[in-house]
Amino acid sequence: MGGVLVLAAAGIACIYSAGSGTAGQGWVYALRQTTWCALAGLAYAVVVSVGYQRFLDAAYPLYCAALVLLCLTMFASPEVKGAQRMISLGFIRVQPSEFAKISLVLVLSKVLSRYPPTSMRPFLIGLTVGAPAVLMVLVQPDLGSALVYVVIIAACLFVAGTPMKYLLTLFGAGVASLPSAWACLREYQKMRLLIFLDPTRDPLGAGYNVIQSRIAVGSGSFWGKGFLGGLQSKLRFLPEPHTDFIFSVYAEEFGFIGSATLLLLFCLLFSRVAAIGLRSRDIRAKILTAGVTAWIWFQAFEGIGMSMGLMPVTGVPLPFLSYGGSSIISITIALALVGGVRADSANKYKT
């Protein structure tokens, strides 16, 4: 788990660098992020000591609470760039969609292990359990989070042993419904997808992000421009440098070497998590690790891929690097659950 600390440190450094551009608020952002990292560390210790089983026991109430929160978000939250994602707790604003991911993984582990989706009925039950969360974030609208949910659900269903024909059918149905889904998208979302297909479509408007991000990544070259040396973010050519496009900042300053190292760290993390799942005798734990892996993987893949224009732009935070307390704390809690699985397995082997 030492790799995670390195990732988080890199994240703080990048947030500092991204924030210290024309805004000159690098320290503010970096300090807050450090605080959240510390809080996340605390949460990790608490969750590991509580153990993943107790969380699984409480999966249903937790999931219901999450859905309620998501519901609340729709009605009582300030709009940030056209989407309602935050809920204000007075001094701090929380993004329920992040925490809902934990409860989604938990509830899926529980349901899918109890009703293995090897036949149609339990498969549909699994789908039915996951669907409300997806729909609620879609309504917000938060396409990125909805995609993360879908990936988590798909991964859990897949690992839980769903026959491939069901999954393929589901996938086919999804593709078939794309045209109608297209009609439901908001203008800016449609634009983002069109831009993904051709960034030069609107170089000063929606395509600007992708072009500038590519310039940032590409100009980083092999060794990078050095810490705080990235000018694309300092001069604000890069939009949202400390959140969505944090990887562009990182890649500009640390180059190919740094980016490859980052990918390696993620790989190590995934293999550790998967190894814990493989080692555990608990089917729920296996599904849980699959969900967590898929979750972190998709956000990392999307965050890095969109900085190069290989993926469409969605507002998904890059795990450990992007600024934002909700993201880092919820991911740490998820990892703590995996850590709990590891501790549990270790205990069993000891006895």
Added chain:
Amino acid sequence: MPADVRDVLDARLKFLLYWVFATLGVLLIGLYFFQIEHSDRYVRLAYGNRLRIIRFAPPPRGDIYDRNGAPLAVNETTFSIMGYPMDLNKPDMLPRVEKVLAEHGIPLSVSDMEKTIRRQTIAPYRVIRLVHNLTMAQMAEIFADPAFPAQLFPLPVWRRIYPSGAIASNITGYVGEISESELKSAPGGEYMGGDIIGKGGIERLYEEQLRGVAGEESIEVDARGRKVRDLDTRGSERGESIRLTIDLGAQKRAAELMAGYKGAVVAMNVKTGAVLVLVSSPTYDNNPLAWGMSAREWRAITSDANKPMLDRAISGVYPPASTFKAIVALAALEEDAITPSTVYHCPGYLELPTRTFRCWNRAGHGYVNLTSALQNSCDVYFYQVGMKLGIERLLKWVRKFGLGEPTGIDLPAEAGGVIAGPEWKRERFHENWYRGDTINYSIGQGFLLLTPLQLARAYAALANGGWLVTPHVSDLGFREPVSLGVAPEKLSAVQRGLNYVVSRGTGSRAGGFGVAVAGKTGTAQNAHGVDHALFAGYAPASAPQYAAVAMVEAGEHGSSVASPIVGEILAYLLSHPVDE
């Protein structure tokens, strides 16, 4: 739970892990593609993203002075009254302005102002010029008046002024707003639209020095184009002033003498080639050109049959007529075709089997030697010399004296003229060169055409002991004189003849100004009308300092019109040494 369920789950979990590895591998390939394979391109893009170069307003041009420091081209600050349409369109605004202006002696009616405003209005926030060309005093007076609307403001504008105006316009040239084609041909984006650029004369040739350097600021900008920091700042540098070799006093005197005539006067220092007088008549006032004139005024100048914008001193080509005889004489001496004591008989004509060539003096000059032939401009003597010398040896000396080709003076648009030898005739008329052509050539009435400046340079070489100078109007154009390699005793034989021309021959009218002038008259036959009058000479005859040429179109005889002009200018120059 059966064990095989866990096996399925483990297999699927492993598969998920491989899938994750595979996709991250794709990302790695993508990073390689952008950060290594195509990195150069993005580095360039990143650099271009944030660099901006901002140019300051151009500095005032350098001044142009004559050799004594008298101004030929200077800058004057004038003031315009500026205002915004949204202010000007308020009722009672224009009547108030009219009233104040009228009180200070500037007649400008409300309807005139309305017209001006209408013409310039593009947008209510674009400033427009209501009144222009105010002096500092006028501006101060008007703006101090409490009745003057406070919304209007003065804008200083520097403008080019030519105090000498038409007298030296052929030398100074003029400036104007840069044209589209000039903008395109200018190297390296030095100019911007609306810039002032030299359009003729010194203003054009020494544009680089006069213009100075407009300051530039290279700045780094952020995504919104806001300045982040200075990368490099280069201050504006005022243009260099240029001091010409022209003597404005002599130039003015020569212009007065040429008033009413068409033609040119050139005077230069025989040792350096520094040009002191370069008059072309008729001429034009370059001030309105620099301020911007209407298309109609411009047409009036360019379509004038007298071609005021043609600099006849350097671009007008004329036959040298009898002034050429001095060159023929020196060439014949140098080529040993004659000696100073060679004598020919002039019965008033030269009879060849095919044709008879007359002397201008039908009565004949009797027996003439070189000195008296020059003194009386005897045509028959030079017919004989020309035949003896032959056209090829003569042309060799024409070329050595730089006749029929540009002198290299530091002014644009210099003409070359035509040497017009046998080759030229074959090409032009598909005819052979006859002895008669050589005969005509020997008295300067052949096909040879040259500019007054070339003739002045040739006479400077006769005066200074055989050094060909490069004429120049600015010291920047000075070049080391080139020796023609003539024997002093042969040159002095020619000089003696030229002395006699003025002291007791055809050019005596050049000698009436108190200095000893040596020179030669010329009357160029003009196929289109009255003959052109010419005089080329130098002074003082014993120790020459200045050479001068006067060319008066349709002046009939060189002796009557052209020679006094040269005499007076040479006398003026000798009595007004440069105060150094």
